Amino acid sequence: xxxxxxxxxxxxxxxxxxxxxxxxxxxxxxxxxxxxxxxxxxxxxxxxxxxxxxxxxxxxxxxxxxxxxxxxxxxxxxxxxxxxxxxxxxxxxxxxxxxxxxxxxxxxxxxxxxxxxxxxxxxxxxxxxxxxxxxxxxxxxxxxxxxxxxxxxxxxxxxxxxxxxxxxx
Amino acid sequence: xxxxxxxxxxxxxxxxxxxxxxxxxxxxxxxxxxxxxxxxxxxxxxxxxxxxxxxxxxxxxxxxxxxxxxxxxxxxxxxxxxxxxxxxxxxxxxxxxxxxxxxxxxxxxxxxxxxxxxxxxxxxxxxxxxxxxxxxxxxxxxxxxxxxxxxxxxxxxxxxxxxxxxxxxxxxxxxxxxxxxxxxxxxxxxxxxxxxxxxxxxxxxxxxxxxxxxxxxxxxxxxxxxxxxxxxxxxxxxxxxxxxxxxxxxxxxxxxxxxxxxxxxxxxxxxxxxxxxxxxxxxxxxxxxxxxxxxxxxxxxxxxxxxxxxxxxxxxxxxxxxxxxxx
Numbered sequence: 001x002x003x004x005x006x007x008x009x010x011x012x013x014x015x016x017x018x019x020x021x022x023x024x025x026x027x028x029x030x031x032x033x034x035x036x037x038x039x040x041x042x043x044x045x046x047x048x049x050x051x052x053x054x055x056x057x058x059x060x061x062x063x064x065x066x067x068x069x070x071x072x073x074x075x076x077x078x079x080x081x082x083x084x085x086x087x088x089x090x091x092x093x094x095x096x097x098x099x100x101x102x103x104x105x106x107x108x109x110x111x112x113x114x115x116x117x118x119x120x121x122x123x124x125x126x127x128x129x130x131x132x133x134x135x136x137x138x139x140x141x142x143x144x145x146x147x148x149x150x151x152x153x154x155x156x157x158x159x160x161x162x163x164x165x166x167x168x169x
Numbered sequence: 170x171x172x173x174x175x176x177x178x179x180x181x182x183x184x185x186x187x188x189x190x191x192x193x194x195x196x197x198x199x200x201x202x203x204x205x206x207x208x209x210x211x212x213x214x215x216x217x218x219x220x221x222x223x224x225x226x227x228x229x230x231x232x233x234x235x236x237x238x239x240x241x242x243x244x245x246x247x248x249x250x251x252x253x254x255x256x257x258x259x260x261x262x263x264x265x266x267x268x269x270x271x272x273x274x275x276x277x278x279x280x281x282x283x284x285x286x287x288x289x290x291x292x293x294x295x296x297x298x299x300x301x302x303x304x305x306x307x308x309x310x311x312x313x314x315x316x317x318x319x320x321x322x323x324x325x326x327x328x329x330x331x332x333x334x335x336x337x338x339x340x341x342x343x344x345x346x347x348x349x350x351x352x353x354x355x356x357x358x359x360x361x362x363x364x365x366x367x368x369x370x371x372x373x374x375x376x377x378x379x380x381x382x383x384x385x386x387x388x389x390x391x392x393x394x395x396x397x398x399x400x401x402x403x404x405x406x407x408x409x410x411x412x413x414x415x416x417x418x419x420x421x422x423x424x425x426x427x428x429x430x431x432x433x434x435x436x437x438x439x440x441x442x443x444x445x446x447x448x449x450x451x452x453x454x455x456x457x458x459x460x461x462x463x464x465x466x467x468x469x470x471x472x473x474x475x476x477x478x479x480x481x482x483x484x485x486x487x488x489x490x491x492x493x494x495x496x
Contacts, residue, residue, distance in 0.1 A: 001175060017172070018172070018173060018174070018175040018215075019170045019172065019173070021202070040206070041203050041206065042199055042203060042268075042269060045266065045268060048268055054242075054271045055267060055268050055271060056268050056271050056272050057199070057268045057269065057272070060198060060199045060202050060203060060269075060272065061198055061199075061202070061272060062175070062195075062198065062202065062215075064175055065195070065198070065217055065219060108267065108268065111267075112267060115242075115246075115267065118246070119246075120242070120245070120246045121245070121246070121251065121258065121262065122262055123259075123262040123263050123402065125262075128251040128252075128255055128258050128259070129248070129251055129252060140402070141401075141402050142267055143267075144266055144267075144401075144402035144403040145265075145266025145267050145268045145269065145403060146266075
């Protein structure tokens with residue numbers, strides 16, 4: 001089945017079996033291996049990408065359902081020479097050990113900071129109607145869909161807080 | 170995953186017609202695709218409804234109308250929902266992860282399947298997956314299983330938080346049938362208990378498509394959703410309580426309770442609400458309400474703890490609701 005996808009601002013035409021998940025399309029059909037396959041069941045968040053600006057688990061959606069959609073992967077956020085604010089913060093804060101979950105963490109955090117800017121509350125927000133703050137407990141709750149098997153969580157939280165501060169400065 | 174044909178529905182009628190002929194409807198797909206990967210389900214045809222005009226949240230004469238394709242994150246972020254139906258926003262935010270809530274839809278959340286480990290494990294018997302094969306959860310590991318409404322054939326729980334809050338808010342669902350007719354149904358009437366047919370979970374007929382959920386005008390009462398689970402985030406409820414409660418002159422003027430994690434369906438009982446109306450809140454009253462809720466509760470071994478946990482959670486929520494409802 002043919003599917004047209006815009007990935008990192010570049011048009012792609014995918015010819016693949018209907019069963020192909022967006023994750024497998026990225027990795028195995030289009031060679032974009034920055035997006036990682038962890039659990040392949042929507043539990044770990046390693047496969048997080050942005051679709052039309054929103055974070056999703058690419059393992060739990062079919063590529064053919066996204067005809068015409070705009071997808072951003074870790075490769076689209078920045079390059080080693082021109083890192084995004086979050087990518088740089090993860091490096092500076094050492095927000096990883098093995099690095100396998102990092103692309104998912106960074107894609108997820110990128111969209112999460114936009115959710116905070118849009119005023120979305122979280123499970124730990126005291127007031128559903130107030131502008132959310134960026135406390136460590138808010139970051140932890142909002143990033144709970146991204147697991148880190150090395151447990152680099154303290155530095156991941158530091159990186160996200162730093163990046164958000166840089167953004168707002 | 171088994172091979173399947175993929176169709177994109179052009180209209181709700183189109184989706185209903187395909188589903189009436191055996192196609193499986195897919196929207197967010199966060200549960201369905203997981204089940205397909207495990208080959209718990211293996212549809213021959215998927216009909217994708219995500220391009221249909223079934224989104225949007227709007228005020229109507231009947232109340233707040235939520236399109237079936239509204240995502241869990243959009244619903245939780247909606248300012249009207251946050252202001253007037255906070256129990257619903259809280260329940261949504263207590264469920265899943267940011268990524269999943271961005272995909273999961275209102276209709277799909279209502280129809281998601283149990284997370285019983287044995288339902289997912291095709292090497293074990295399961296009457297829900299393979300009717301007549303038996304139930305491995307009975308006598309097995311059943312920490313997450315039901316203490317109310319179960320049967321000798323199935324003790325699985327319904328996993329939704331959203332549906333529990335909607336039940337406490339007395340939501341209606343709007344359904345388009347295979348013939349193109351539209352009907353509304355109290356959410357309370359959607360789910361059926363397992364009995365000897367645990368594979369049958371709702372009253373929906375082949376070809377029925379949930380098109381919207383309607384919340385009656387805001388109750389203006391204190392609303393609470395409390396979820397008890399094995400970790401602080403991103404886990405299903407062991408016990409959850411949705412509570413809508415209001416006091417007038419020190420007496421309970423309005424009460425609506427619903428429960429998650431306890432039963433094969435989002436659980437509520439009119440008698441529980443009725444026994445509080447007109448009463449002065451007290452420890453004794455709340456104990457009686459808990460007694461009534463749990464009168465027929467039955468533990469299965471590893472989930473016995475849910476009986477006292479449900480009691481304590483319910484009583485704590487009622488105390489908090491009364492405290493917050495004081496003028």
